[in-house]
Amino acid sequence: MDxxxxxxxxDGQDLRLARxxxxxxxxxxxxxxxxxxxxxxxxxxxxxxxxxxxLHRAGPGDSFAEASLFEPRHxxxxxxxxxxxxxxxxxxxxxxAAAADPSIGWRLAAHLAARLVAERAxxxxxxxxxxxxxxxxxxxxxxxxxxxxxxxxxxxxxxAAELGxxxxxxxxxxxxxxxxxxxxxxxxxxxxxxxxPA
Amino acid sequence: MDxxxxxxxxDGQDLRLARxxxxxxxxxxxxxxxxxxxxxxxxxxxxxxxxxxxLHRAGPGDSFAEASLFEPRHxxxxxxxxxxxxxxxxxxxxxxAAAADPSIGWRLAAHLAARLVAERAxxxxxxxxxxxxxxxxxxxxxxxxxxxxxxxxxxxxxxAAELGxxxxxxxxxxxxxxxxxxxxxxxxxxxxxxxxPA
Numbered sequence: 001m002d003x004x005x006x007x008x009x010x011d012g013q014d015l016r017l018a019r020x021x022x023x024x025x026x027x028x029x030x031x032x033x034x035x036x037x038x039x040x041x042x043x044x045x046x047x048x049x050x051x052x053x054x055l056h057r058a059g060p061g062d063s064f065a066e067a068s069l070f071e072p073r074h075x076x077x078x079x080x081x082x083x084x085x086x087x088x089x090x091x092x093x094x095x096x097a098a099a100a101d102p103s104i105g106w107r108l109a110a111h112l113a114a115r116l117v118a119e120r121a122x123x124x125x126x127x128x129x130x131x132x133x134x135x136x137x138x139x140x141x142x143x144x145x146x147x148x149x150x151x152x153x154x155x156x157x158x159x160a161a162e163l164g165x166x167x168x169x170x171x172x173x174x175x176x177x178x179x180x181x182x183x184x185x186x187x188x189x190x191x192x193x194x195x196x197p198a
Numbered sequence: 199m200d201x202x203x204x205x206x207x208x209d210g211q212d213l214r215l216a217r218x219x220x221x222x223x224x225x226x227x228x229x230x231x232x233x234x235x236x237x238x239x240x241x242x243x244x245x246x247x248x249x250x251x252x253l254h255r256a257g258p259g260d261s262f263a264e265a266s267l268f269e270p271r272h273x274x275x276x277x278x279x280x281x282x283x284x285x286x287x288x289x290x291x292x293x294x295a296a297a298a299d300p301s302i303g304w305r306l307a308a309h310l311a312a313r314l315v316a317e318r319a320x321x322x323x324x325x326x327x328x329x330x331x332x333x334x335x336x337x338x339x340x341x342x343x344x345x346x347x348x349x350x351x352x353x354x355x356x357x358a359a360e361l362g363x364x365x366x367x368x369x370x371x372x373x374x375x376x377x378x379x380x381x382x383x384x385x386x387x388x389x390x391x392x393x394x395p396a
Contacts, residue, residue: 053319053322053335053338054322055315055318055319055322056318056319056322057322066307066310066311066314066315067308067311067312067314067315069307069308069311070307070308070311070312098300098303098304099300099304100300101300102296102297102298102299102300102302102303103303104300104303104304105296105300105301105302105303105304105305105306105307106296106297106303106306107303108303108304108307109264109267109268109303109306109307109310110265110267110268112264112307112310112311112314113264113265113267113268113310114265114268115314116264116265116310116313116314116317117253117264117265119314119317119318119321120253120254120317121251121253121254122321123317123320123321123324124251124252124253124254124255126321126324126325126362127324127359127360127361127362128362129362129363129364129367137251140251161325162325163325164324164325164326164327164362165327166327169327
């Protein structure tokens, strides 16, 4: 299930946020499931010792605060880090609708299962100690066009941040993969991948 | 929702696996939602170019293959990497039960939402380029007992692997955090954390 299908859930309300606006704060009663259309939000909390921890960075097409549907309070703050447009599906209304219509919980579960698969794959990728392994797995995860070309869809700098690498480490890893013949950069801003040497 | 509640889902069947046994293979029709009680399984697939990619490592208390409930085929192999005991909730039976009982999809969604929150937090932690930051966030995420002590619940070596760090890098980062006064190791195999310097 993709966000477009989730958007067909009942009782959605569109909200615009300025940079720095909080959508909710830790301790607030649950607002509901949030879909991001434009902009960027951070879910963060401050540990007992005063350390700021970012739990999630949500961009266009992402959902978040799903767990709040099932809990009495938010456990983190949601703050816009750029001007943003979101849809909020109110928790109480969604809960009532789901009690009457079994397809709602099932569709929600389908959406969450797809997000979980993607996040697990991301975490496994990030758990690889070698920068070249992380980068190669991330490139393999990119969709391939009919011509065998994979498009980054973002800058190398953004990809580096997603991989928990510095810009420099990413370029060094890319150069290593190119020398090994595993990755070929294409002039059109994409890459081609080769299989491991036979 | 915790795995104990998920285990109350209908039509569970217990299965024992030897090391190397495949529970399912990519392309198989969906087996169902799997709960791991003992042992370890890897979800993996081979990319078009022949590269083995591990999508998920599941241990006791984990669930996996949730997405297969909503899809016509498995997209990866599930292989036991140790002797394992799992419960499988058959996809077709669960789908039928969920169409009649709205609480099933909702409980499944609650379970998936909790798993998603945990995986997102793990990925954010892993995305931090500095080993000391990753380690400190992982320590902050540990539950604290009444006495302010946090228990690893696993070896430093296992924690290192989860953080995508070598054993050596983890010990260096730990030493750095101790010197900075942010972490104190406790003789009883736990740690105490301090706030950032005022």
